[in-house]
Amino acid sequence: MAKFSTNEFKGGLKVMLDGDPCSIIENEFVKPGKGQAFSRVKFRNLKTGRVIERTFKSGESIEGADVIETEMQYLYNDGEFWHFMVQDTFEQFSADATAVEDALKWIKDQDVCTVTLWNGTPLSVTPPNFVELVIVETDPGIRGDTSSGGGKPATLETGAVVRVPLFVQTGEQIKVDSRTGEYVSRVKG
Amino acid sequence: MALLRKRAAMFSAIRFFFAERGVLEIETPSLCNAVGTDPNLDFFDSRLRLPGSHVQNPMYLQTSPEFSMKRLLAAGSGSIYQICKAFRNGEVGRYHNPEFTILEWYRVGFSLYDLIDEIDVLLQQILGDSLSSKLTDHLSYTSVFSRFCGLDPIQADISAFVDCAVRNDFSEAIEICAGRRTLWQEFLFSHLVQPNLGMVGLTFVDRYPASQAALARLCPDNPQLVDRFEVFYQGVELANGFYELRDVEEQERRFDQELQQRKLERKFVPAKDDRFLSALKAGLPECVGVAVGLDRILMLATGVDSIEDVLPFSISRA
Numbered sequence: 058m059a060k061f062s063t064n065e066f067k068g069g070l071k072v073m074l075d076g077d078p079c080s081i082i083e084n085e086f087v088k089p090g091k092g093q094a095f096s097r098v099k100f101r102n103l104k105t106g107r108v109i110e111r112t113f114k115s116g117e118s119i120e121g122a123d124v125i126e127t128e129m130q131y132l133y134n135d136g137e138f139w140h141f142m143v144q145d146t147f148e149q150f151s152a153d154a155t156a157v158e159d160a161l162k163w164i165k166d167q168d169v170c171t172v173t174l175w176n177g178t179p180l181s182v183t184p185p186n187f188v189e190l191v192i193v194e195t196d197p198g199i200r201g202d203t204s205s206g207g208g209k210p211a212t213l214e215t216g217a218v219v220r221v222p223l224f225v226q227t228g229e230q231i232k233v234d235s236r237t238g239e240y241v242s243r244v245k246g
Numbered sequence: 247m248a249l250l251r252k253r254a255a256m257f258s259a260i261r262f263f264f265a266e267r268g269v270l271e272i273e274t275p276s277l278c279n280a281v282g283t284d285p286n287l288d289f290f291d292s293r294l295r296l297p298g299s300h301v302q303n304p305m306y307l308q309t310s311p312e313f314s315m316k317r318l319l320a321a322g323s324g325s326i327y328q329i330c331k332a333f334r335n336g337e338v339g340r341y342h343n344p345e346f347t348i349l350e351w352y353r354v355g356f357s358l359y360d361l362i363d364e365i366d367v368l369l370q371q372i373l374g375d376s377l378s379s380k381l382t383d384h385l386s387y388t389s390v391f392s393r394f395c396g397l398d399p400i401q402a403d404i405s406a407f408v409d410c411a412v413r414n415d416f417s418e419a420i421e422i423c424a425g426r427r428t429l430w431q432e433f434l435f436s437h438l439v440q441p442n443l444g445m446v447g448l449t450f451v452d453r454y455p456a457s458q459a460a461l462a463r464l465c466p467d468n469p470q471l472v473d474r475f476e477v478f479y480q481g482v483e484l485a486n487g488f489y490e491l492r493d494v495e496e497q498e499r500r501f502d503q504e505l506q507q508r509k510l511e512r513k514f515v516p517a518k519d520d521r522f523l524s525a526l527k528a529g530l531p532e533c534v535g536v537a538v539g540l541d542r543i544l545m546l547a548t549g550v551d552s553i554e555d556v557l558p559f560s561i562s563r564a
Contacts, residue, residue, distance in 0.1 A: 064336075086339025089440070090476060090486045091460050092432040093286055094337070095422075110415075112437065114422050115336070 062118040063096040071103075071124035074111065078103045078122035078175045086115075103173060103180055122175065129172045131164050141172055141179070152179035160184040162217035163235040184235045189244050190214050191230045198223035208240075249556060252548055256372055256540065257329060260349060263368055269325045269351060274314030276331060280519035281306040282313070283504035284460075285511055288335035290344075306516075307333035310537060311350050312461065313522040316490070319352055319533060320525035327351035329540065340552045341482060341542055344561050352535040358473050358489045361534040362450055365477065365485060369448060369543070376547050377479070379447035386453045387471075391431070394439045399431050400455055400470050407434065414438060428457040443478035451476050459500065462488030477538075484543060487536030494526040 061072060066084040073079070079100040088094040094115035101108055103124060113119075129141035129150065138151035150172065156179045157164075163184040164170060171183040195211035211221040211231075219233055221240045230244040264271065281289050287309050293302035308314070310332050318326060332348045353361055366382050391399040397406040407430040411419040416437060423429040443449045452475035453465060462474035473489035491497050501518050508515050544556040554560040 086337070086342055087436050088286075088337060088339075088342065089432050089436045090483050091284060091286060091458070092436070093429060095433070095436065097437070112416065112418055112422070112433070 058121045058123055060118040061121050063098075063113050063115055066096060066098055071122040072100075073120040073122045074100055074102070074109070077105070078124050078180065079109070080124070082108065087112075088115075103175065123177075124173060124175050124180070126171050126173050128169055131166060131168045131170055133166060139182070141170065141182070144169075150174070150179050152182055156180055157182045160235075162213075162215050163188045163190075163233070165190065165215060186234065186236060187232055187241065188235050189230055189232050190217070192221070192225065192227050195221065195225070195227050197226070249544075249548065250558065253544055253556070256544060256547070259372055260329065260368070263371065264327050264351070267364075269327050269353075270323065272315070272318060272323065272326045272328055273330070274308075274311050274318070274328065276308055276333070277305045278308050278314070278519075279303075279305060280313070280521065281516050282309055283501045283508065283516065283518065284309070285504055285507040285513060288337075289514075289516070290333045290335050309334050310348065312535070312537070313519050315350060315352060315535070316530055317522060317525040319354065320528050320530050325351070325353045325533075338561060341545075343541065343553050343557060345564070346553070347540040349538040349540050350535065352490070352533050354531045354533045356534050358452070358475070358487075358534050361487060361536060362452075362475065365487070365536055365538070366448060366450075369477070369484070369538075372543060373479075373547055376549065377447055381447045383444075383447065383449040385449060385451050387451055387455065388453065390439050390443065390451055391435065394442055395434050399434075404430065410434060410438075428455070431455060431458065440478065440483070441481040444480055444482070447479075448484075449478045451478065459491075460486075460488065461491050461497065461500075463491045463493070464496075479546060482542055482546070483539070484546075485536050485538040487534065489534050490530060492526065492530045492532070494523060497526055498523060 061070060066081050068081055068083060070081045071078060072081065079102050082099040082101055085097040087097050096113045096115055097110065098113065099108060099110050127143060129143050132140045132142055134140065138153060139157045140149060140151055142149045160170060160182040168185060170185060172179050173181045190213040192211045193214050196209050198209050207223065208220045209223055210218050211225065212218050219238060219240055221231060225231060225243060232241040232244055233239065234241055277292065289309060290307040292305050294305045295302055311328050311330050315326060315328060329347065329349050331345055333345050335344055337344055370380060388399060395410045397410055404425055404427065408420055411417060419433050423433050443451065453471045454474040456464060456470050456472050459472040460474060462472040465471040465473055475487050476483055477485040505515055541553050541556050545553060548556065550556060
């Protein structure tokens with residue numbers, strides 16, 4: 058894998074740090090007046106999700122990481138692996154429980170997700186920004202009951218629990234923002 | 247457009263300030279025969295061709311007007327100031343553009359603290375309400391370093407620097423700085439001290455270690471320190487000044503050391519600026535001087551995030 062020097066560091070670049078694939082969030086040029094120049098870099102560890110900061114001497118280089126993001130369709134899961142397919146090539150990939158952790162409560166069959174591959178293996182799965190899911194269970198929601206802030210919890214077909222307005226009922230399909238977990242609207246038709 | 251007006255207003259205010267005080271505005275060349283020796287500065291170079299000649303003489307864009315201005319001082323100019331461009335290759339960032347604007351001035355016969363007061367007045371005037379407080383802090387390098395790093399930067403063992411780095415999650419400093427005290431001072435100062443300086447009002451830090459002397463004279467009461475100061479606000483360095491070194495032998499010794507360092511680092515080794523050294527030999531008056539980064543001052547005055555926002559065309563659009 059190619060090496061990248063600090064002057065090539067910019068947001069989104071994928072590099073190896075302490076053995077883990079990381080994405081650069083920010084690269085700050087630090088130079089004390091008349092002193093050695095440094096690069097203070099913020100990384101997101103793509104394996105653990107944690108944010109790390111590290112300083113490099115200006116001009117130092119580190120190894121790039123073989124990380125790419127591809128759109129794939131979710132097919133099914135067999136309890137151990139979650140299977141995805143690249144629609145154009147029909148190539149299939151299996152993601153383990155850790156990789157799908159954050160996406161699990163939002164995805165249903167046929168949803169197109171963004172899969173991050175590291176050395177060809179799924180590292181993490183990001184669901185589409187907006188998902189449309191059916192409510193499998195929620196209270197009828199008596200009109201005028203505003204003691205709970207005008208909303209009620211609803212369990213969706215994937216198991217996710219989302220706060221919804223009182224007028225929404227079991228069996229209805231709703232649109233949810235997977236990034237915030239918030240109800241957006243009912244799905245018409 | 248509003249930015250261009252603010253920039254023009256700043257220049258006006260500066261000119262009025264110095265006119266009132268009888269400081270002469272001068273202009274010195276941006277293109278010079280010789281350049282500084284600082285191992286941490288990278289120069290822009292060019293070639294001069296005289297009419298009818300095919301010979302190309304290397305010329306350099308100045309990294310600072312200091313040498314030229316000191317030649318004028320040695321020639322009897324008296325107190326002078328200049329607003330000019332400085333050029334430093336390889337420096338691009340939120341607070342760095344390779345071409346930037348410096349306000350540099352020298353006061354003959356002033357003490358370091360006379361100059362510091364004058365800088366305070368000027369900056370308070372230009373920055374006005376952008377400063378959270380009109381109260382200015384005056385601290386020494388050793389005291390701020392001790393406060394934020396827990397060790398004496400001059401006396402402590404390298405192991406103390408290492409401990410500080412590890413304690414503060416900067417273990418990468420161990421490999422970067424190794425056994426070099428000056429590099430340790432620079433690393434820890436920029437990572438632990440500087441971000442905490444000038445949080446309320448302007449902060450002047452003086453009495454720097456002799457290893458970071460640049461062209462400042464040694465402190466008369468302590469040869470391990472120099473009469474150099476920097477000005478900070480909200481963690482950003484705004485200005486750098488000295489009680490100017492007049493001893494030509496000491497100056498030449500520092501140049502030689504820096505050239506040696508450049509050689510060690512396989513960097514280009516320029517010739518020393520002979521014209522500057524001759525001027526020093528002829529005699530620089532007792533004076534103090536300072537360089538202020540006007541782009542950064544404008545950043546503060548307008549509350550913007552990046553130096554690009556105060557330049558009509560930053561380097562990527564020049």
